[in-house]
Amino acid sequence: KYDPFTQQEYYRLFAYFNQASDPGMQTRNGNQTPVVDLYDDAKLAEAESLKPKVAELKQQVEARKLECEPEFQNWLSAARANAADGPQxxxxxxxxxxxxxxxxxxxxxxxxxxxxxxxxxxxxxxxxxxxxxxxxxxxxxxxxxxxxxxxxxxxxxxxxxxxxxxxxxxxxxxxxxxxxxxxxxxxxxxxxxxxxxxxxxxxxxxxxxxxxxxxxxxxxxxxxxxxxxxxxxxxxxxxxxxxxxxxxxxxxxxxxxxxxxxxxxxxxxxxxxxxxxxxxxxxxxxxxxxxxxxxxxxxxxxDPIAPLLAKPAEETTPDELVTLKQHYLTAIDEPHQKLVKEVAELESRIAELGKPLVNVMVMQDVPQMRPTYVLDRGNYASPKQDVELRPGVPSIMPQPAEGTPENRLGLAQWLMQPNHPLTARVAVNRYWAMLFGKGIVKTQEDFGAQGDWPTHPRLLDWMAVDFVESGW
Structure with a gap:
């Protein structure tokens, strides 16, 4: 309205943000996608430290399957003798x-x-x-x-x-x-x-x-x-x-x-x-x-176990013996059960430590660029579809460097170009205000035609150039 931007230039700047993939709708399931998960590095380190213990316990589980063979055979003999009593x-x-x-x-x-x-x-x-x-x-x-x-x-x-x-x-x-x-x-x-x-x-x-x-x-x-x-x-x-x-x-x-x-x-x-x-x-x-x-x-x-126990030992197949052994390990053998529980508890702890502390909503562009038009009187339902606008910056400003992408990353790169007239000046003006109570430009939020003029423009220019040349 007051600054030297044409209507088309305004909507070309808007086109950078018209590519967001989020639906712009309220959700009751936490933050709306897309999101970025943020993790606690200390918890991730603790989770990594537990993984060798899990591997060690899993080796003990496998070892127990061999060690318990005498106990399994004793149980199997007793269970076969009692098979006639019905399902256990x-x-x-x-x-x-x-x-x-x-x-x-x-x-x-x-x-x-x-x-x-x-x-x-x-x-x-x-x-x-x-x-x-x-x-x-x-x-x-x-x-x-x-x-x-x-x-x-x-x-x-x-x-x-x-x-x-x-x-x-x-x-x-x-x-x-x-x-x-x-x-x-x-x-x-x-x-x-x-x-x-x-x-x-x-x-x-x-x-x-x-x-x-x-x-x-x-x-x-x-x-x-x-x-x-x-x-x-x-x-x-x-x-x-x-x-x-x-x-x-x-x-x-x-x-x-x-x-x-x-x-x-x-x-x-x-x-x-x-x-x-x-x-x-x-x-x-x-x-x-x-x-x-x-x-x-x-x-x-x-019960799939009772019929196997009722069969004579010499008629039991190798696969049936595997089934009986697995039943013994999961239902009878307490050392095996204890080891399996310890593995489950540690894996649960690792999973809990690996959960994000919080997720933060971010912007993500749609795969195919969404067309942008001038909106008649600003009404979203009345686009002037005679001219499709590409993302761009006002002509009064330095233009993006050659090869800069036409997306929000490109816009960010343009803002950080050394010849950009605003970014460095706005930044050093805010630092000045933090140190001295008010900026060289009093309206820190407005460097446009409606904002205040700088009290010391040459000082602001020098600080901005020095800020850029010193690596921001």
Missing amino acids: LPAGLAFHAPLDEGQGTEVANVVGEQPVPGKLKGPANWSAEGRSGAAFDCNGQNFVEFANAADFERTDSFSYGCWIKPSGAPTGAPLARMDDGNNYRGFDLHIAGGVVQVHLINTWPSNAVKVRSKDKLVADQWQHVFVTYDGSSKAAGVKIYINGEEKPWDIEQDGLSDTIRTTVPFYLGRRNPGSPYKGLIDDVRIYPRVLSGAEVAALAGS
Whole structure:
């Protein structure tokens, strides 16, 4: 308006910034892309220092596979002798609610010396047609709460699940220790449209893990649903089993870095207070470790290990021996389990140390240059498309050096050209103001026609030239 720039020159300068790729829209998922991640160098150094220890532990894991052969053979002999007793269910329960009461409002946890029973809230509905014995009948208005059960942290490994028979379209949370009112902090076993979902949440959605099964549950049939989690704080550490088979899943969130512990109870039939489940629930089990696939299959009644143990030793194939050995390592051998847990904990620590402290929004150009036009009366909806404008600077200024790119990098290079009349003068004027209270040009923000004239123009010129020649 006041400075000697033509309208076309104004829009040519605008064209440098008309190439940004960001959508210019508000987002509720943190900073809008594109972003640059900023890291803590000390944490990155600590992460690097832990990697040799991880490699050493992994070597110990491999060594343990050989060292435990005598113990494996002893276990195998004993297990074959007991194979006729039926499937061996996983040991080491942290919580078990058989749900065989059939009546009343007190629900037993049968693990521990003096376990605290759960309380059934709402209609005391039970079904005599459970998967084994009776079952808890959820109608969307009732639930069971256990005050002190399933108190896990994100760095703990644990496994949990149950038998369910959904009424109608499967939906809701059969199991959860989650506080909806506190950004959904906690964990759950959740169903949406028949899809099994697992959440591990500190703050939804910015600090959470969420995975969804590709397979769906069906209505009005008994199905065994089970989850294992390795304490890695990663989606990759979660496995979903349906009827004893590990199912593929999709990742929706994978950014957990803080606590998932919550003060709300462990619930059967809902979260706290939402996501009511409708249908039957039976035989809820929680383990303070990662169960192997064979162990989960045993809980689902499709134990792949029992038939192998029942075969005569001389008929067992090499591949079957490998399966038995892997089961022994993951489910029985405590030294191996301890080493694997240490590896998982260190890898989780390395992953956490490697996370950025913060990300900062930056500008990024689109791959193909966006056309720029003069806007009629400044209205974005009325471009004058008769002339397409290339990025450029006002003709009153020195022009960019030959070969300077027509993008924001080129604009920055132009600003730093030694013959640019403004950059050095503006910089030294600000330093002068920092030292003496006001600049040689009092209007530090405006060197144009509406700004103040310099009180000592030759001094400003000399300082600007000296600033450039001394290497800025």
